[in-house]
Amino acid sequence: MIKKSNSKSIKLIEYYKLINHNLIYNNKAINRYKKDSFEISADKADNLERLKKSINGIKNCILKKNATNMVFSDGNPKSKIMFIGEAPGANEDEEGLPFVGRAGALLDKMLAAIDLNRKKVYISNIINYRPPDNRRPTDEEIKRYLPFITKHIEIINPKILVLLGSTAMNALIGNEVVISKMRGKWIEKKFGNCKTSVIITFHPAFLMRQPAQKKVAWIDLKMIRDKKI
Numbered sequence: 001m002i003k004k005s006n007s008k009s010i011k012l013i014e015y016y017k018l019i020n021h022n023l024i025y026n027n028k029a030i031n032r033y034k035k036d037s038f039e040i041s042a043d044k045a046d047n048l049e050r051l052k053k054s055i056n057g058i059k060n061c062i063l064k065k066n067a068t069n070m071v072f073s074d075g076n077p078k079s080k081i082m083f084i085g086e087a088p089g090a091n092e093d094e095e096g097l098p099f100v101g102r103a104g105a106l107l108d109k110m111l112a113a114i115d116l117n118r119k120k121v122y123i124s125n126i127i128n129y130r131p132p133d134n135r136r137p138t139d140e141e142i143k144r145y146l147p148f149i150t151k152h153i154e155i156i157n158p159k160i161l162v163l164l165g166s167t168a169m170n171a172l173i174g175n176e177v178v179i180s181k182m183r184g185k186w187i188e189k190k191f192g193n194c195k196t197s198v199i200i201t202f203h204p205a206f207l208m209r210q211p212a213q214k215k216v217a218w219i220d221l222k223m224i225r226d227k228k229i
């Protein structure tokens, strides 16, 4: 028979396990998202690994110098739907995964609203390292990272490409356009050998600042949900 004091400690250990003991024993950020692993073709895995290496090999980049981790992607590399944001923030830099902070929580809700989740989509950013103080990446930085995200799209080869916010839109569609005019339309585009249907919608961080625009974003989300692929 287990003594009373002993059973009390067992219960305490169970409880610690349940609430994540990291919280109690150290003050490091809790890794809330374990990246799922998906079986992909050797070719795709190889191409993604090569791309990661070339991003890691970037020289004289102030973003890389200041960052803790490279933020490459999250989600399912086999997915037919790819989402692209702007650049990692503090939480993303800490965990090495895109959209794990407050904007990420809203993105998860947006996905859930159209029956999607991180196992069903693939997510990346225009820039792979956190800009200091969460500033917007400069035009020069975007230009430097553009070949990487273009290659990334080509490797994933999505049927639908969702650009979140104006940085992603301007980088991949052009600087002369404004998001209020461009969102909610299908645009056929080629990235290398990848032919894809692009849709632009508001960035979740913008929607947190302008919640009235969520009803507009909902129109875009429904277009994604209803698109035949």
Ligand code: URA
Residues within 6 Å of the ligand: 085, 086, 087, 088, 089, 092, 097, 098, 099, 100, 101, 103, 104, 125, 205
């Ligand atoms: N905002 C982005 O654009 N990307 C992230 O990964 C997080 C916040």
